[in-house]
Amino acid sequence: MQKQQEKHSKELKKCRVLGPVATIFASSTTGSWRLERPVIDYEKCIKCGTCERFCPTNVIDVYKDRAECVVINYDYCKGCGICVNECPSKCMKMIPERGEE
Amino acid sequence: MFDIQHKSKGLVSHGVSACAGCGLELIMRNVMSVLGEDTVILIPPGCSALFSGYGNESGLKIAGFQGNLENTAACAAGVRAALNAQGNYHTTVLAFAGDGGTVDIGLQALSGVLERRDRIMYICYDNEAYMNTGIQGSSSTPFFASTTTTPSGKPTSRKNLMEIAIAHDIPYAATASIHNLNDFKKKLKKAMETDGPSLIHIQTPCPTGWRYDPGKSVELARLAVQTGSWILFEYEDGRVTINSKLKDLKPITDYIEIQGRFKHLTEEQKAELQDYTEKYYHRYIKKLENMNIETEEHATA
Amino acid sequence: MISIKFYGLGGQGVVTAGKIFSEAISLYEDKYAITVPAYGHERRGAPVNTSIIVDEKPVLINSFVYHPDIVLVMDSTIIDKDIDISQGIHENSILVLNTEDVNVVNTYKKYNFKEIYYVDGTQIALNNIGRGIPNGSMLGAIAGTGLLTIESIEKAIIESFGEKAGEKNAKAAREAFERVKKM
Amino acid sequence: MMVFKMLDGNEAAVEAMKLARVQVISAYPITPQSSISEKLSDLVAAGELKAEYVRVESEHTALSVATTAGLTGVRAATATASNGLALMHEILSMTSGNRVPIVMPVVNRGVAAPWTLWCEHGDAMAQRDMGWLQFYCQNVQEVLDLTLLAYRVAEDERVLTPAMVCLDGFFLSHSMQKTQVPEQRLVDDFIGPYIRKNTYIDPDDPMFCCDLTGSDEFTEMRYQQKYAMDNSIDVIEEIENEFEIRFGRKLHIVEGYKTEDADVVLVALGSMCGTAKYVVDKMRQEGKKVGLAKVTVFRPFPVKQLKEVLKGKKVIGVFDRSAGLGGQGGPVWSETSALMMNENCDIRNYVGGLGGRDVTIDNIEKIYNELLEIKEGKRTVHTEWIDLKENPMELRQVTKNV
Numbered sequence: 001m002q003k004q005q006e007k008h009s010k011e012l013k014k015c016r017v018l019g020p021v022a023t024i025f026a027s028s029t030t031g032s033w034r035l036e037r038p039v040i041d042y043e044k045c046i047k048c049g050t051c052e053r054f055c056p057t058n059v060i061d062v063y064k065d066r067a068e069c070v071v072i073n074y075d076y077c078k079g080c081g082i083c084v085n086e087c088p089s090k091c092m093k094m095i096p097e098r099g100e101e
Numbered sequence: 102m103f104d105i106q107h108k109s110k111g112l113v114s115h116g117v118s119a120c121a122g123c124g125l126e127l128i129m130r131n132v133m134s135v136l137g138e139d140t141v142i143l144i145p146p147g148c149s150a151l152f153s154g155y156g157n158e159s160g161l162k163i164a165g166f167q168g169n170l171e172n173t174a175a176c177a178a179g180v181r182a183a184l185n186a187q188g189n190y191h192t193t194v195l196a197f198a199g200d201g202g203t204v205d206i207g208l209q210a211l212s213g214v215l216e217r218r219d220r221i222m223y224i225c226y227d228n229e230a231y232m233n234t235g236i237q238g239s240s241s242t243p244f245f246a247s248t249t250t251t252p253s254g255k256p257t258s259r260k261n262l263m264e265i266a267i268a269h270d271i272p273y274a275a276t277a278s279i280h281n282l283n284d285f286k287k288k289l290k291k292a293m294e295t296d297g298p299s300l301i302h303i304q305t306p307c308p309t310g311w312r313y314d315p316g317k318s319v320e321l322a323r324l325a326v327q328t329g330s331w332i333l334f335e336y337e338d339g340r341v342t343i344n345s346k347l348k349d350l351k352p353i354t355d356y357i358e359i360q361g362r363f364k365h366l367t368e369e370q371k372a373e374l375q376d377y378t379e380k381y382y383h384r385y386i387k388k389l390e391n392m393n394i395e396t397e398e399h400a401t402a
Numbered sequence: 403m404i405s406i407k408f409y410g411l412g413g414q415g416v417v418t419a420g421k422i423f424s425e426a427i428s429l430y431e432d433k434y435a436i437t438v439p440a441y442g443h444e445r446r447g448a449p450v451n452t453s454i455i456v457d458e459k460p461v462l463i464n465s466f467v468y469h470p471d472i473v474l475v476m477d478s479t480i481i482d483k484d485i486d487i488s489q490g491i492h493e494n495s496i497l498v499l500n501t502e503d504v505n506v507v508n509t510y511k512k513y514n515f516k517e518i519y520y521v522d523g524t525q526i527a528l529n530n531i532g533r534g535i536p537n538g539s540m541l542g543a544i545a546g547t548g549l550l551t552i553e554s555i556e557k558a559i560i561e562s563f564g565e566k567a568g569e570k571n572a573k574a575a576r577e578a579f580e581r582v583k584k585m
Numbered sequence: 586m587m588v589f590k591m592l593d594g595n596e597a598a599v600e601a602m603k604l605a606r607v608q609v610i611s612a613y614p615i616t617p618q619s620s621i622s623e624k625l626s627d628l629v630a631a632g633e634l635k636a637e638y639v640r641v642e643s644e645h646t647a648l649s650v651a652t653t654a655g656l657t658g659v660r661a662a663t664a665t666a667s668n669g670l671a672l673m674h675e676i677l678s679m680t681s682g683n684r685v686p687i688v689m690p691v692v693n694r695g696v697a698a699p700w701t702l703w704c705e706h707g708d709a710m711a712q713r714d715m716g717w718l719q720f721y722c723q724n725v726q727e728v729l730d731l732t733l734l735a736y737r738v739a740e741d742e743r744v745l746t747p748a749m750v751c752l753d754g755f756f757l758s759h760s761m762q763k764t765q766v767p768e769q770r771l772v773d774d775f776i777g778p779y780i781r782k783n784t785y786i787d788p789d790d791p792m793f794c795c796d797l798t799g800s801d802e803f804t805e806m807r808y809q810q811k812y813a814m815d816n817s818i819d820v821i822e823e824i825e826n827e828f829e830i831r832f833g834r835k836l837h838i839v840e841g842y843k844t845e846d847a848d849v850v851l852v853a854l855g856s857m858c859g860t861a862k863y864v865v866d867k868m869r870q871e872g873k874k875v876g877l878a879k880v881t882v883f884r885p886f887p888v889k890q891l892k893e894v895l896k897g898k899k900v901i902g903v904f905d906r907s908a909g910l911g912g913q914g915g916p917v918w919s920e921t922s923a924l925m926m927n928e929n930c931d932i933r934n935y936v937g938g939l940g941g942r943d944v945t946i947d948n949i950e951k952i953y954n955e956l957l958e959i960k961e962g963k964r965t966v967h968t969e970w971i972d973l974k975e976n977p978m979e980l981r982q983v984t985k986n987v
Contacts, residue, residue: 018745018809019684021784022159022793027107027116034121053282054319056126057115076115080122080308081316094316102790139788143653146797153796164791166653169675175646179611179653179661180786182637186608186659192788210649213642421761425591428763437761441617441702460763462866464724464756464859466943 027076030057034079036094040070044091051083051092103162112138114160119151122315124279124305124322125226131282132197132224133163135289140193141184143168143176145202147233149226171206173198174214177221193222193293199305200227200241204260215269215298222292223300225262228307236310243330245374246362248310254365258377266300267336273299275335279306280323284344288335304331312361324356329382334389339396341389353378404549405467406454409487410476411447415537418562419476420452423541426558427456431550436461449485456549473515474498474544476523476536478506488513498544498582500524500536507585519546521582523574530574531567538563542575546582555579587765587832594728594757597764598664598690598750599624601732603634604772605688608659608779611639611650616702617754618666618692625662636662644669648676648689655685656794657786660736660779663687666754667694670708674715680747681716681810683795684783686739687747688732689717693855693906694754695940703941704754706854707907710916716810718748718817719884721854725762728752730828730836731881733767736776737824744817745783746810753856753906755941760856767832775831814885821882838887840879841894843869847876849956850895851935852921853904854880857944864949875953886920895921900931900960902952902967906938931959937971948972 017023038051047069052060059073060083070092084092109115112133119126125148133140142165144153152160153167168176177196184192196214198207203225214221230248231237238248240260247254266274273295277285285303292299306322308315325331326345330353333345353375357363366374408423410416417439424435439452453467469490478501481487487497497515501507502522510518521543523536531538538559545552555575560568592600599621602610610629612622628634637654641647647663654661665673670691680687695701696708709719718739720731728750735748752758784794798806818838825836842862844850853861858879868875878894880887895901903922905915912919914934922932935952938944948971958964974980 017784018813019682019784019806020795020798022154022157022796023102023104024158025103025105025107025109025114025160025162026154026158027109027114027160028118030116030118054127054279056119056123056130056318057117058110058113058130059115073115078121080318081314082122082127082319085316086319103792138791141657141786141788150797153793155797156799156802159793159796161793162791164786164788165793166656166786167793167795167797168649168653169679172645172649172676175641175649176653178639178641178646179609179650179655180657182609182611182639182650183654183657183659183661183786186637186654187657189788209642210646213646216642217640219639417759421591421593424761424763428591429589434763435761436763438756439759441755441759462859462863463946464753464760464856465945468945 029075030078031075034077034097036079036081037074037077037097038072038079038081038083038092039095041091042068042070044089045069046089048088050086050088054082054086056080056082103159105162109162112162113152117151117160119148120309120315122308122318124307124318125149125228127279127318128226128303128305131285132195132289133161135286136193136195136293138163139191140195141165141180143173143180143194143196145170145173145198145207147199147202148228149197149199150233170202172210173202173207174221174223175210177223178214178217178219181219181221194220196221196223198225199232200225200229201231201239204240204262208265212265212269215266215271215300218297220297222295223298225300225302226305227302228305228310229259230310232307232310244377245366245370247365248362254370258381262302263336271300272297272338273336275301276331276333277301277303278322278326278331278333279303280319280326281333284333291337310362313359317359321356321359324351327351328353328356329378330356332382332385339392341392343386343389346386350379350382403455403457403461404471405469406456406472406474407467407470408452408454408474408476409480409485410450411480412450413447414476415535416450416476417452419537419541420454422555422558422562423544424454425561426541426554427550430554430557433458434460436464438464438466440466449480449483470495472496472498472544472547472549474540476500476540488515491515496547498540498547500540518585519543519582520585521578523578526574526577526581530577531570538571539574539578542578543582545575545579552576552579587767590764590766591761592725592729592764593759593761594722594725594752595620595692595759596624597725597729598732598752599628600766601729602662603628604733604767604769605660605736605776606778607634607636607662609637609639609651609654609661610663611641611647611654611661612663613641613644613647613665613669615644615666615669617694617758618664618669618690621664621690621692644672645676648673648680651687652676652680652683652685653786655687656683656784658779658781661687664690664692666692667696667708670712671696674712677712677715677717679795682806684745685747686745688735688739689747689749690728690732691749691751692754692758693751699940701940702754704756705906705939705941706751707939709749709751710907712749713884713916716746716814717884718746718882720748720750720882721880722750722752722757723856723858723879725757725760725764726834727836728757729764729766730832730834733772733775734821734824734828734836738817738821740779740782741820741824742782744813744820746813746817751855756856765834771831775828818882818885818887818889836881837879838882839890839894840881842877842879844876844878844894846874847898848874848960849900849902849953850876850878850898851902851904851949851952851956852878852880852891852895852917854883854917855906857904857906857938857949860944860946861949864946864953868950868953873953873957875957880917883917888924891921892924895925898930900933900956901925902933902935902956904935904937904952906944908936908939933959933967934969935967935971936969942972
């Protein structure tokens with residue numbers, strides 16, 4: 001249904017409306033807020049998916065079949081650190097945004 | 102029809118300007134993943150309005166309306182009535198409001214909806230104060246917590262929303278916590294399928310308002326349950342299921358000492374809070390269990 | 403243009419009577435009537451009144467009646483409750499009174515109505531509908547003044563009360579119409 | 586085909602809502618509106634009106650329900666009075682700002698304190714700037730006619746603005762009058778089914794309504810409302826003409842009653858206009874040239890139409906059935922004065938009919954006589970609060986235990 005929606009939105013003509021309404025699905029690049037960023041020690045990662053599940057911005061993907069199994073979309077990651085705090089194998093840590101890895 | 106200018110994994114935009122570590126943001130994503138597209142959401146002004154959007158842009162990919170602070174339930178009732186009038190009984194109508202918009206100013210409209218048995222789903226995300234306006238105390242602010250209008254700690258305990266909902270004898274009501282998302286999602290699904298009003302009351306840690314390190318949002322939610330400060334249970338047609346019945350409660354200090362809003366507490370006050378929390382927890386668990394005994398007795402009688 | 407005032411006590415159906423009366427006039431006599439009821443706190447037993455204006459053409463006035471040509475009193479004890487039913491009357495004003503007691507009629511003589519029509523509407527109501535609610539019967543009495551026909555009243559009563567209750571009330575109206583006396 | 590029925594004002598409002606086939610009703614009882622709530626629920630229960638009836642717990646909720654129901658794409662209805670309208674205040678601008686064309690009967694009653702159950706226009710006047718059209722009815726027929734008209738106007742694409750149809754508490758709401766009721770078919774042809782013409786709530790075609798608006802757009806959105814208000818007066822005129830063709834009754838934005846050759850004119854709203862017309866006829870028989878400007882549409886204020894009627898008049902009275910506390914006069918007077926500010930005329934404000942006080946034949950005659958005396962130079966001062974008791978400040982005498 002969602003795909004259908006996206007398709008429709010391209011097909012339909014725009015019409016003018018009055019009053020307050022939002023008709024664009026958009027995002028701000030909240031990644032720029034970050035003071036610290038989460039980094040992953042892939043050696044220690046058990047690919048449990050805890051970080052993915054608890055990420056409030058929903059920007060973590062865990063791939064069981066990849067060596068770099070945790071992918072974070074830093075465009076939106078606000079650097080809250082919940083992933084690091086919840087990680088059961090303690091394979092993640094926060095590092096200063098402008099520091100060295 | 103939304104002009105999709107941003108690829109997102111779900112129905113919620115990734116870059117919503119909720120604070121880093123916001124419990125509400127985690128809740129919203131989980132709610133949307135369970136409820137899906139066939140949902141209309143009603144949001145009052147407040148933190149959740151960040152998802153309504155600003156100007157021409159929205160952070161949600163579903164139909165919605167931002168009403169007033171006190172009429173979220175009423176707005177939902179209007180949508181429901183109109184959908185019914187159009188023969189649409191499948192769409193979920195979701196009222197999504199904070200504690201202020203629910204237990205303070207919104208209580209009357211909520212009570213109306215619950216009493217009329219309007220088929221709407223109501224979620225109260227409870228961050229325990231008016232966070233969007235600058236952390237003022239609400240009737241859901243817990244005992245002793247400091248806010249900008251209870252600077253030396255709130256002298257009274259919180260209002261019990263679940264008791265109020267149950268007093269309306271609605272078909273489904275549940276509490277939830279962000280540390281147990283499977284439990285939350287299970288409850289969301291039940292609430293969504295309820296033929297009548299359903300209510301979910303979910304505690305929502307707020308790093309800004311509770312003054313803690315944003316990485317600890319989930320941990321705090323867990324500690325709230327483990328210390329007995331937040332009780333997980335479900336109410337289904339008169340039957341109660343307690344999801345967090347604990348033998349031993351963790352000391353309250355585990356929960357409050359990592360939050361700035363309890364920093365002003367003296368050792369004496371901490372002891373008082375410990376005592377209060379324990380007593381309330383046990384008394385309440387007993388009360389819930391009694392509810393079941395009464396329900397069963399009635400069933401066998 | 404004829405101005406009318408109905409007086410009675412809450413529970414006697416004064417406002418309903420006004421309504422049926424204006425229906426009789428407007429729908430069955432090809433004239434125009436408006437009623438303006440004076441509502442207070444709605445409670446049983448308190449004095450109430452309703453104003454009615456009747457005319458051959460649409461009525462413009464949207465105000466209470468202050469100078470009635472006809473006064474109808476549903477309960478003769480109303481004058482003991484500080485109500486002056488003669489307020490605003492003139493030398494040609496007529497009174498329609500719910501009583502058959504000549505002594506009661508005599509006490510009403512002090513108001514100097516030109517004519518007094520009187521009948522025991524409450525007893526007639528009891529006889530016909532089994533309840534002492536005199537609004538139906540007193541509408542029959544007012545037809546006795548010649549202001550409108552009893553047939554119009556009967557039609558309006560049946561229309562308002564429905565077949566069953568309507569027939570009984572219409573009978574009460576007819577009986578009062580036939581029994582009403584003039585003094 | 587029209588049939589005559591004996592209806593009171595509330596029944597006429599219900600009749601119109603039924604004829605408009607409203608689909609969602611949310612109403613809360615309040616004297617003197619209650620019989621509207623009751624009758625609508627009766628109709629729904631009896632299956633005579635196919636609608637969802639939401640038995641709400643307050644007026645605030647009543648209008649909230651109606652507003653989101655309207656946005657969800659149905660013709661939604663509610664009605665209120667007095668303190669109920671005051672409680673709706675916050676939602677009134679949600680309805681108008683979201684351009685939801687709800688038609689709402691407002692049974693005019695004073696707002697407490699002092700508590701009153703009875704008629705005045707203070708309740709509706711307090712809401713006059715909330716972006717709703719306001720129609721004021723003279724009689725029960727107008728309650729029915731203006732409600733039907735209001736649906737067409739409010740839902741017109743050039744307007745998309747909610748409308749209050751104001752009827753005087755008790756004097757109209759409970760006054761039985763002979764009323765022509767049109768056939769359903771005629772009304773269907775006139776109003777038609779509800780079609781959403783602006784933003785909407787629809788899960789199959791989602792958008793997010795009423796989110797936060799920045800100061801860079803707020804002014805423009807308010808201007809859109811002003812533009813619609815300004816447009817609506819022509820739309821009303823156009824639809825009134827259509828109404829006359831279809832139903833045979835002429836409605837007026839402003840009705841000049843014997844004003845053309847009048848020496849003095851009284852401007853008034855609502856049910857007292859009927860009595861005023863009677864007084865005009867009566868005084869004309871006595872050779873006194875008086876006239877009435879009946880303002881049916883107060884929002885938008887009918888600048889062109891009222892000016893046309895008042896043109897060249899030297900002495901004008903304006904009757905406000907609300908106190909206009911703290912203003913230089915009542916709201917109708919203020920508007921009229923602004924309208925006539927470049928005309929060389931004397932505009933006097935009369936305030937009366939408050940909290941159920943009857944506006945009597947005698948009151949109106951007294952006003953006309955004062956205006957005539959002013960015109961003839963025999964009088965300079967007028968009785969601003971008409972029918973005020975002699976010693977209003979001495980109304981209560983109490984002994985205080987100080």
